[in-house]
Amino acid sequence: MSAVAPQLPAPDFDAIEAGTTAAGAVAGRSRIPWRFLGGRALFYLFTLWAAITINFFLPRMMKGDAVTAYLARNRNVTPEAAEALRALLGLDTDTSLWQQYLDYWGLLLRGDLGISLLHGMRPVTEVVGQSLIWTVALVGFATLVAFAIGTIGGAIVGWRRGSRLDALIPITTFLSTIPYFWLGLVAISVFSVALGWFPIGKAYGVGVKPEWSAEFIGDVLHHGFLPAATIIIASLGGWMLGMRNMMLTVLDEDYVTVAQAKGLPNQRVLWRYAARNAVLPQIQSFALALGFIVGGTIVMEVVFSYPGVGKLLLDATNAKDYALMQGVFLVITISVLLANLLADVAYAFLDPRTRQTEA
Incomplete structure (x- = not known):
């Protein structure tokens, strides 16, 4: 009986790296998991339909409506004008709920989110778009900075376990347990009221004209530094x-032990083998954080009077502005679903075990 000669790996094949979760096998790295990605896409499409349906029915289950709240603030509106407003907002009592639901889908497919009574009959897309810019710029930047510092710092602290760097964990964890509204109020009291270093709130100063100029950008950065810093401090401990x-x-x-036994430099073992695999769960959490960026930090926006989507949603809920509520919820829902879909795609390419669902 003749023995079968074993097949040796290619000269440039790193068995240690191929054995890691992040690197995967060389043969499977270029394979695109279409079945996995298609299944996830169908799942998120169904979730989007369910969220939009709930988004339509939930406000209509609340007591009162936008027109009733508007009439309470404006006593001089005639009954005929009130009925016209109900018809314009899709709240006509002569139209069945099912027909209103179909009309709502028709408007969505045309990109029409309705009009907002709270903001003087302006289109919801315009109102949400203006607030969305401020939220994404501030909360998005703060989340990205907190993720980068926390992930890199956590990798170094874990690599040097038992050193003095371990003291950073309880300190940052303690800061993350402080209620955010209290942390924001303390920051305002110290740095705005006592020291006068930063403004108390708002996105830019009174009398400053919004435009692409160095003066306006500097004023926006000055107003946004304190809320961004508090977000970073509050979320750094978790990362x-x-x-x-x-x-x-x-x-x-x-594979980490073998890599160290081979005499590889510590920096390469840290970042290419250890941190590269340890960061995978962080990616999922970061994707969720990116999705909730659009929702904004409502408490932060209320404390600092920041004109973001979170404060817009709170104002729309208090005024029972259905169209504005539905528009904000829709934007938040789509952003969360897209962030999760991107996380699944990243996992499919970074972790070869995810592709086994195709088999």
Whole structure:
């Protein structure tokens, strides 16, 4: 009986790297998991339909409506004008709820989110778009900075476990447990009222004309520094603790031990083997955080009087402005679903085990 000669790996094939979760096998790296991605896309389309349906029916289950709240603020509106407003907002009592639902889908497919009574009959897309810019710019930047600092810092703390750097974990965790409204009020009291370094609130100063100029951009950065800093401080502990715990788990894996035994530089073992695998759960959390960026931090926007989507949603809910509520909810829902879909795509390419669902 003749023995079969074993097949040796290619000269440029790194068995340690191929054995890691993040790197995967060389043969499967170029394969696109179409079945997995298609299944996830169908799931998110169904979720989007369910969210839009709930978005339509939920406000109509609330007591009162936008026209009733508008009439309470404007006593001089005639009954005929009130009926015209109901018809314009899709709240006509002569139209069945099912027909209103179909009309709502027809408007959505044409990109029409209705008009907002709270903002003087302006289109909802225009109102939401203006607030969305401020929220994404502030909360998005703060979330990205917190994720980067927390992930890199957590990887270094986990790599140097047992050192003095471990003291960063309880400090950042303690700061993240402080109620945000209290943290924001303390920041305003110290840095705005006592020291006078930063404005108390708003996105830019009174009398400043919004335009692409150095004066306006500097004023926006000056107003946004304090709320952005409080968001970073409040969320840094979670990112750092999560990455540090995953690093402690990954450092006990065999491929890390073998890489160190081969005499590879510590920096390469840290970032190419250990951190590269430990960061995978962080990606999912970061995708969720990106989705909720659009929703904004309502407490932050209320404390700092910031004109973001979160405060817009709160004002729309208090005024029972159905169209504006539905527009904000729709934008938040789509952003969360897209963020989750992007996370699934990233996982499919970074973690070869995800592709096994195709089999």
